[in-house]
Amino acid sequence: MKRTVGEIAEMIPVLNDIEAWKDVVITGVCFDTRQIETGNLFVPFIGESRDGHAFVGQAHEAGAAAAFWQKDVPNPPAGVPVLMVEDTLLALQSLAKAYLKQVAPKTIAITGSNGKTTTKDIMAAIASQKYRVHKTGGNFNNHIGLPYTILSMPEDTEVAVLEMGMNHRHEIEFLTKIVEPDMAIITNIGEAHLEHLGSREGIAEAKMEVTQGLRETSLLIYPSDEPLLKPLVSNAYRTATFGETGDIQPVTIQTEMEGTTFTTNVAPDVAIFVPIVGEHNVFNTMAAMLAARELGITPEDVKEALANMERSASRLEWLVGAKGSQILNDAYNSSPTALTAVLKTFMHLDSAGKKKFVVVADMLELGTDADKFHYEAGKTIKNGSVDQVFAYGTHMTAFAKAAAEQLGADNVAHFETKEALKEALLANVTGDEYIMVKGSYGMGLKEVVDTLL
Secondary structure (H helix, E strand, O other), X not given: OEEEHHHHHHHOOOOOOOHXXXXXXXXXXXXXXXXXOOOOEEOOOEOOOOEHHXXXXXXXXXXXXXXXXXXXXXXXXXXXXXXXXXXXXXXXXXXXXXXXXXXXXXXXXXXXXXXXXXXXXXXXXXXXXXXXXXXOOOOOOOOOHHHHHHHOOOOOOOEEEEEOOOOOOOHHHXXXXXXXXXXXXXXXXXXXXXXXXXXXXXXXXXXXXXXXXXXXXXXXXXXXXXXXXXXXXXXXXXXXXXXXXXXXXEEEEEEEOOEEXXXXXXXXXXXXXXXXXXXXXXXXXXXXXXXXXXXXXXXXXXXXXXXXXXXXXXXXXXXXXXXXXXXXXXXXXXXXHHHHHHHHHHHHOOOOOOEEEEEEEOOXXXXXXXXXXXXXXXXXXXXXXXXXXXXXXXXXXXXXXHHHHHHOHHHEEEEOOHHHHHXXXXXXXXXXXXXXXXXOHHHOHHHHHHHHO
């Protein structure tokens, strides 16, 4: 963003006289004095433990050209170009909405319980075949991160791919009303934030808030295989579906170590390789293909785009253990939906005759039905699909029980402590294995991976 203070005052309500510095040029926004760049507009927020207004002078000295100042905070600093506003956070959000309307790219909002970031990366790679694309960086997908992403957008952007995250109701509603997307993708409905939202039905309703920013011409893209979404869809916007029964469906899926090759009913002769681990990314790609179709991008274009795609910064990664084992590491997060997806990928993977070990730890924040969710995830494992299961944690008792029903009790071990798990792995791993590791971050499986490495 490049605007003068005077131009910004025309985009949002400013309460003070800015005539003295109306020609000061703003190039970007920042709310962290450690990351100030010359020309930035500094946005101070009032937090629980500190007030960013105390750092406005410091930000100006570091190169900030101007700053917002909330009207109920006393003593704005003399000598600093200040734009007084009712509320600094609301001003940031209003400025982002105004700037987005001025640049006017096609906007694609992406939300869902799992796969938002990967789908964003896939969508951006595909759209970049024909358009100048701007996308959400890192996890800047909340009430502060989304406006920051928009205000970081170059003036010549033609397509903006914007990730929307949430923890509670009405958060997606707020974000989508800033963007008013041309297209919205819901990747899936999982169990993330179950403690806050009470049920998967509640999660579905929270994700469907994205439609409140849609218009009649907008397109909602959602999974056909999710029954919780269908009753919530309306005719206030257009729709398209992906999945086993969707408008776009997989015809063939071939799992490989470095990604997945698939074909669809839309273009059965076009084999597309997704260079990201996990069969579930076939479905993420199909969602992106529906949005790409709206942009005039063909399946052949999609194939070429993904063949040249930079590897996503996905946490699901292959590592080589100290003894030579191939380790599929996803020790950073877990949920029933995500665990089931990775298990299916791992089970279908051709391990070239090597053994397959599954190392899993508790999925946290699942509420009172945690044991039920763990048991159902354990039922995913089919007889003959893996050789041994190493389960760690209180709720993993239920997972181990379900897995033993398929594999036999001799091939499933449950551990109460991380040390016992590490000892068992070191005793059993020879280097001739494929090892999948997945658990919630709080379970500390990273230590187990480090031990294997």
